Amino acid sequence: MIDLDTRYNAAIDVLRQHGENPEVKRFIHSVESIYPEQTGDFFGKLFQAALETKGTYL
Amino acid sequence: MTRGAIADQLANRLLSLSNFADSKYTSESSKIKASELATQGLTFIPDFVSASEASDISRALDDCLDTTREDSVIHYPVFDVVRAPHVMKIATDPHVLETVLRYLGAPGIIVSINAWSSLTQGEEPMGAQIFHRDTDDFRACKMFVYLDDVSTSDGPHIFVRRSHRADQVQQALEGSGRSLSTIPDYFSRNGRHVADSIDSIFGDSVEEITGAAGTCFLENTYSFHRGKTPAGGKRRILQVLYAHIPYHHRLERIEDARLTTFPSNCDDSDLARHAMSFWIQGPTDHSIETMRAMESRNI
Numbered sequence: 001m002i003d004l005d006t007r008y009n010a011a012i013d014v015l016r017q018h019g020e021n022p023e024v025k026r027f028i029h030s031v032e033s034i035y036p037e038q039t040g041d042f043f044g045k046l047f048q049a050a051l052e053t054k055g056t057y058l
Numbered sequence: 059m060t061r062g063a064i065a066d067q068l069a070n071r072l073l074s075l076s077n078f079a080d081s082k083y084t085s086e087s088s089k090i091k092a093s094e095l096a097t098q099g100l101t102f103i104p105d106f107v108s109a110s111e112a113s114d115i116s117r118a119l120d121d122c123l124d125t126t127r128e129d130s131v132i133h134y135p136v137f138d139v140v141r142a143p144h145v146m147k148i149a150t151d152p153h154v155l156e157t158v159l160r161y162l163g164a165p166g167i168i169v170s171i172n173a174w175s176s177l178t179q180g181e182e183p184m185g186a187q188i189f190h191r192d193t194d195d196f197r198a199c200k201m202f203v204y205l206d207d208v209s210t211s212d213g214p215h216i217f218v219r220r221s222h223r224a225d226q227v228q229q230a231l232e233g234s235g236r237s238l239s240t241i242p243d244y245f246s247r248n249g250r251h252v253a254d255s256i257d258s259i260f261g262d263s264v265e266e267i268t269g270a271a272g273t274c275f276l277e278n279t280y281s282f283h284r285g286k287t288p289a290g291g292k293r294r295i296l297q298v299l300y301a302h303i304p305y306h307h308r309l310e311r312i313e314d315a316r317l318t319t320f321p322s323n324c325d326d327s328d329l330a331r332h333a334m335s336f337w338i339q340g341p342t343d344h345s346i347e348t349m350r351a352m353e354s355r356n357i
Contacts, residue, residue, distance in 0.1 A: 001335055002076050007303055010071040014064055 065197035069163030072302060078165055078328065083156050091276070092160030095199060099222045099281035100265075103154065103274040107203050111144045112271035116205040116294055118142035119173055130179035130288070131186075136315040139173045139296070140337070146321040148274075149298045150330040154201060157276065158300045158333075162197055165332040166300035169194065170308050171315075173205070173296045176213040178288040187287050189218070189253035191245075192279035198301035204273040205294040210266060212291030218256060218282040219263040226263075234259045249282055256282050304336065312336050 002010075073080060094101040122138045140146060148154075149168055158166040176187075192198070208214050220226035227244050231237070236259065243252050257264055266286065267275065277283065285293070304312075316339045324330055 001332060002072055004304075004309070004336075006075055007072065010075060011068060011303055014068045014071060017067075 062197065065195075066163055068196060068302060073164040076165060076332070078332070080159075083159060083329070085153065085156050088153060088156035088160050091157040095157070095161050095276055095278060098219050099278040100217055100219060101157075101276050103157075103201075103276065106151070106153075106274045107144075107148055107272040109271045111148075112203065112205045114143045115145060115173075115203075115296060116271070119175075119205070119294065129184050130177045132175040132177065134173045134175075136171060136311050140171055140315050140317065142173075144323075145171065145296065146317075146334075147323045147325075148203065148296075149201070150321075150324045150333050152325050152327060152329065154276070155327075155329040155333055158199060159329060161199055161276075162300065162302065164302065165329055166199075167302065167304070167335050168298060168333045168337060169198070169301045169304045170299040170311065171297070173294065175292055175294045176285055176288055177292050178213075178290055181287060181289070183284070183287045187213075187285050188250050189216075189256045189282045189284045191222075191249040191282060193248065194279070194299060195301035195303050198279070198299060199276050200279050201274065201276050201298040201300070203296040204269055204271055205296055206292065207270050208268050208273070208293050209291065210268055210286070211289045212268075213286050213288030213293040215267045215295070216284050216286050217265050217267060217277060218260045219265060220281070221256075221260060221263065222278050222281040230259045230261075230263070234261075253282075253284075300333070309336060 091101045091103070119134045119138070119142060122134050124135045124138075126133045149171060155166070192200075202215060206212065221230075221244075224241065224245065228238060228241060231240065231244075236255075240252075260282070267273070316337055317334075318339050320326060320331070320334065320338060324334075
């Protein structure tokens, strides 16, 4: 079993490596634009957390 | 680096974290199905759900009191759907879960289970009757089961084969004489803004899926798809979403519908236990609390 915390951290680690990838940006922006009220900007926050570790912001 | 490659990396990370005995799952049939799902975006699972099982589920949904109606769609409460006969057994079927394992690259979790009826109401398509892409995760797939016989007038599911792949979208655009500069349009937002062009661009790849009650297929719904507007009939359908990362609104729905014990009619395997990680009360409470804590920290 993998709990939610571990899943989030795994996703953050992967995203951290690809913060400037255009396809990743486009996908996350797609999610944000479609489901902002449903996801609570989930991927956006995830992505931001990953980027902040590199001192950059999308 | 593509979105798919990132999905691979995430899957590999999750697989290593899970200590999951991946090597003991060796079904060739599941590998073939997963491969078809990856290349075509769609694979059928024949002789899986019987007409009588579909009918049992349908009858149970008939008894639901707390349905919600949205335009021409009746949604059934998740709480009742997961307690309908056969549903969790179907959702955690060993062959299905092994196919999902091979497709996702790590054991999938069930992120949502839904059922709804599409009714005849005018000719104008609305909502999910307009071609669109789902963006549920970096990689995800959905299982659909028809709970009624579905003919072309009953609102069948329509799927555009291979439209999740950039190379195939490029080929379709070239074949229809369109500018390749529009490729990003076909992969941005949810795709509804290009819905009117899908039939003419993708031609024979647009597939209308009709079939008897019990017809079952796995689909990458990042490919373009829609429900056809019913013309006189209706379509009742069951949908199970498999992915790696659940959105928090999905977890809230799971929390409302969670089961107290592992269903006795399900095959009790580690794959099934993994798939139902967030659906059984008790061990998952920590995860829900973690989710809320992350939100409160504005992460």
